[in-house]
Amino acid sequence: MEIPRRLWQALDERLQLQPLIEFAADKEVPQHRYSWAYYFGGLTLFFLVVQVVTGILLLLYYRPTSEAAFESVQFIVARVPFGWLIRSIHSWSANLMVLAAVAHMVSVFLLGAYAKPRELTWWSGIALVGVAFGFGFSGYLLPWNELSFFATRIGTDMVSKVPLIGHWLLTFLRGGEEVTGATLTRFFGLHVAVLPMITAALIGLHLALIQRQGMHVPERLAEEARRRRPLRFIPNFVLREAIVWLAGLAALAALAAFLPWELGAKADPFAPAPAGIKPEWYFLFMFETLKLLPAHVLGIEGELVGLVAFTLAGLAWFLIPVLDRGAAAGRRSRAVLIAGLVALAAVVLVTGLSLAGVLS
């Protein structure tokens, strides 16, 4: 016990760490009937850590060229000891991470936690969800299979509809006019270098803001939170979060082991798109809406109308703290709440119908 104590003393002497320890020891989490919503952010972080670890492991064997990518993933899955498990966990954890992040975001919306002074936390969080979608989209292509090839053709083609710089963006993303090995190399760089760096910065900001401002308590639950004794962050909240992480790990292990992620057939740029092609579930609502839109709406190309509508809806979602200024004073805008609920219901409905195979 002597050496750690003296080591701590030496560090504290130089860096004055005692205030940090006191901050952590005094940290409390308010308790009310919706305080279970506080665990989603931590759960998202857990899946992210799993992604980082399994991602680094996959890097040991993965080769980012159109000639070798599919074969290298095949090698990982078929030959490398536990390769099937690592790859399956990486795919499943990606999906669970998006699910946890979306649950976190929706709960923050429903509890009105985006209101002043927490606008920056909302914006950094939305940016993180955007980055997660970027991870999903770029990572989907990396095994270079049939489905991912056409999903990337569709997704990058959407970008070309942006006015003025659309074609520049398309060439930037694809590394040329078409989806080729050049695209794969770019997506790989994006997936393993650019996006992780952005994620680290955004998460640092997001967590620092939360530490600085403490947990949000909805106005109408303030009375209940005052009445009930808050939970000490260390050790009580940390231990409870650990239980949530353990549940996340159990779900992940079960999914990865019993439903191993498919690899599919190698991409062939000169084969027709396979029937039944679908993107990842979190892009399904966009995919199905684009399918349902007619070729022309009021003389404008249908897909353009759809993409403009998605962009505006995304922008509105991002700007909620500005659109609902009254929320800071406990007067939430009914219009914003109802519009948000309708949008969420539409997304859930379309995604659900698509998963159930009703839309096809």
Add this chain to the structure above:
Amino acid sequence: MTDDAAVQRSSRRSFVNWLLGTTVGATVAAALYPVFRFVIPPEVAEAPVNRVLAVRLSELSPNSGKVFRFGAKPGIVVRTAGGDVRAFAATCTHLNCTVQYRPDFQHIWCACHNGHYDLQGKNIEGPPPRPLETFRVDVAGDDVYVTRGA
């Protein structure tokens, strides 16, 4: 210090600030310009392909189709139930997928967003906004040649 001196001093200060600002701006621009240029790949000189041997007629039974390589892009040859041979660009005008011939529909179909084209390449159902580009077809014995710009 007189007022004149103060005015002169402040304008000297703003001049220096302006100079510093433009220097920083120019340095950043000089660093970013090559980056912007670097991320767009150079044009690879490729002989434009205007005519290819797409398929052997004997391999294409009536009421079927085949995707072939036309330069860097896919094309599709279709042999109608009546025996006519036609060729189109195989890239769906909606969102860039590759179309296929559906013998059960007897027309061209895109799996991605359920787009339909008739045997003239015209968009007839679903989201595609424009018809497929049409190519000229020459049948020489068993060889089916496809030519762009027909």
